Amino acid sequence: MRRAALSIALLLLAAGCRSSSSGDGPSSGERIRRFPSPANVDTLWAEATFFTDHEEIFDRDLIDKEAILPIALRVGWRGQDTLNPRLTETFDAHLYLQDGTALDWLPIDSIRIGKDEVEDQVRRLSLDLSLLGSWETAQDGFIYFRVPEKNVAINGTLVTTFGGGVQRELDLLGSLLAFTVSTTQGDREVFVGLSSDTWPGR
Amino acid sequence: MRSNFIAAVLALPIVAACGSTEQWEKNQQGLALATQQLETDGSLQAVAIRMQSLLDDTQEDPREFELQRFFAAFMLAQVHASASLGEEYLTEKSGVPGFRPAGGGDPNQSLSTNRHVLAAFYNASLAREWFGGAVRSGPKYEDVTLLPPDLSDLGVENADLNLVLIVASSLSRFNFDERVRKLLDESVPAELFELESCLEALDRLKIPEELRPWVALMIFHHLKADSIEEAYRFGVIAVEGEKRFGRALPEKEVAAVEEWITGGAPKKFICPKDRLVYLSGEDSCPNDATPHLEYIAVEKD
Numbered sequence: 372m373r374r375a376a377l378s379i380a381l382l383l384l385a386a387g388c389r390s391s392s393s394g395d396g397p398s399s400g401e402r403i404r405r406f407p408s409p410a411n412v413d414t415l416w417a418e419a420t421f422f423t424d425h426e427e428i429f430d431r432d433l434i435d436k437e438a439i440l441p442i443a444l445r446v447g448w449r450g451q452d453t454l455n456p457r458l459t460e461t462f463d464a465h466l467y468l469q470d471g472t473a474l475d476w477l478p479i480d481s482i483r484i485g486k487d488e489v490e491d492q493v494r495r496l497s498l499d500l501s502l503l504g505s506w507e508t509a510q511d512g513f514i515y516f517r518v519p520e521k522n523v524a525i526n527g528t529l530v531t532t533f534g535g536g537v538q539r540e541l542d543l544l545g546s547l548l549a550f551t552v553s554t555t556q557g558d559r560e561v562f563v564g565l566s567s568d569t570w571p572g573r
Numbered sequence: 574m575r576s577n578f579i580a581a582v583l584a585l586p587i588v589a590a591c592g593s594t595e596q597w598e599k600n601q602q603g604l605a606l607a608t609q610q611l612e613t614d615g616s617l618q619a620v621a622i623r624m625q626s627l628l629d630d631t632q633e634d635p636r637e638f639e640l641q642r643f644f645a646a647f648m649l650a651q652v653h654a655s656a657s658l659g660e661e662y663l664t665e666k667s668g669v670p671g672f673r674p675a676g677g678g679d680p681n682q683s684l685s686t687n688r689h690v691l692a693a694f695y696n697a698s699l700a701r702e703w704f705g706g707a708v709r710s711g712p713k714y715e716d717v718t719l720l721p722p723d724l725s726d727l728g729v730e731n732a733d734l735n736l737v738l739i740v741a742s743s744l745s746r747f748n749f750d751e752r753v754r755k756l757l758d759e760s761v762p763a764e765l766f767e768l769e770s771c772l773e774a775l776d777r778l779k780i781p782e783e784l785r786p787w788v789a790l791m792i793f794h795h796l797k798a799d800s801i802e803e804a805y806r807f808g809v810i811a812v813e814g815e816k817r818f819g820r821a822l823p824e825k826e827v828a829a830v831e832e833w834i835t836g837g838a839p840k841k842f843i844c845p846k847d848r849l850v851y852l853s854g855e856d857s858c859p860n861d862a863t864p865h866l867e868y869i870a871v872e873k874d
Contacts, residue, residue: 404695404698406749407749407752410748410749411748465665470692470695471653471688472688473665473666473688475665476666535629536629547687547747562748562749
């Protein structure tokens with residue numbers, strides 16, 4: 372009797388007032404909302420990677436302990452280069468989460484970490500702002516973004532944002548990275564999605 | 574006895590919710606106000622807040638509100654697409670040394686086009702995921718009509734095609750050309766690749782005016798490899814954005830189209846009356862005022 376009554380209540384809970392329509396099968400939304408990486412604008416190519424083993428790379432969980440998100444960026448040119456592309460002080464990187472939330476880029480000189488050896492590693496692995504080489508020889512260098520802890524929590528590739536009393540779950544790999552490359556024909560804004568990988572080492 | 578009590582308590586919220594249509598009515602009113610505000614040049618930000626609030630209020634039971642949530646995300650996509658083209662209100666930190674925002678304000682913050690493009694893309698993608706549920710939803714819940722007349726007249730299928738164009742133009746503005754090509758090939762009907770029917774469709778689909786030159790530009794790029802004459806006509810419309818739609822494309826985009834018309838294309842475009850070639854910076858033949866749109870393609874010498 373008790374079991375029957377509970378079953379009826381649970382059935383009511385499951386059914387709700389209106390009959391729920393059947394699902395559309397596995398959602399392809401996450402895949403659809405991700406942007407390409409690598410990506411290019413003319414001869415400039417870029418690839419942005421979130422290394423899931425970032426804690427081992429820096430010997431510290433920068434996201435959890437320092438509210439810093441490390442993203443590896445590889446940039447170079449393909450084919451015949453006539454634009455003399457370089458990364459300069461106008462690099463001005465932005466990381467946009469899926470819903471448009473922007474994380475601020477932290478220039479390397481502005482980063483302070485209590486542990487010297489971790490800070491050294493952060494600097495050693497950072498992206499050089501200099502003349503760009505060919506895509507084939509380009510290497511990953513890290514750029515860093517401030518995680519606003521009041522509004523954003525990152526756990527693996529799951530991002531939770533908080534605001535207006537509402538919590539939203541986003542896919543970190545659906546984020547978009549934007550930055551500027553200087554060329555002989557003016558500045559070019561480059562956009563690239565995020566992929567994930569494990570660190571191959573340098 | 575106790576178990577019966579627990580069962581009754583568990584079922585109570587369901588029964589109570591069944592008896593109320595308050596949330597559906599509130600959503601309908603929110604959508605009606607939002608469409609009204611958009612049509613009367615109301616604040617884009619106010620519309621966005623209203624629609625985001627609808628999504629937040631209904632996120633616990635998304636399937637109960639599939640049609641209304643679809644159109645709330647649709648409206649958010651419209652708002653952010655429009656805002657990204659000259660009416661930005663979202664800001665971001667500017668890392669460019671010496672940056673000073675126009676009109677003063679926080680020297681570290683600038684208006685962000687990219688945030689709006691991304692938000693348009695995200696909300697359009699969300700709405701498209703909810704398309705199946707929106708199609709299956711009836712127009713009413715009990716005696717509540719779920720949509721205001723404007724959105725009901727537009728219909729879910731037209732709204733979805735509108736969203737495809739917003740997704741594609743967002744990808745295009747981020748230079749993801751291969752993804753744009755694939756999306757246009759797979760999801761856009763042939764009527765959009767012919768100029769006259771495309772212009773009619775843009776009206777029917779309620780594509781924001783600001784976005785129309787970008788749609789024309791996107792279709793120009795899509796057609797120029799295989800359909801030179803039609804690509805030219807879309808190119809002319811894109812170049813004449815200010816005259817045709819009240820919104821001009823950035824100079825860089827206009828220059829790229831005119832570069833193709835005057836040299837990059839495998840054919841040349843001439844006035845059918847005096848055979849004068851297309852001249853950049855004009856919108857018609859300087860000799861006989863034949864509009865550029867009526868020029869014809871001929872083999873190069």
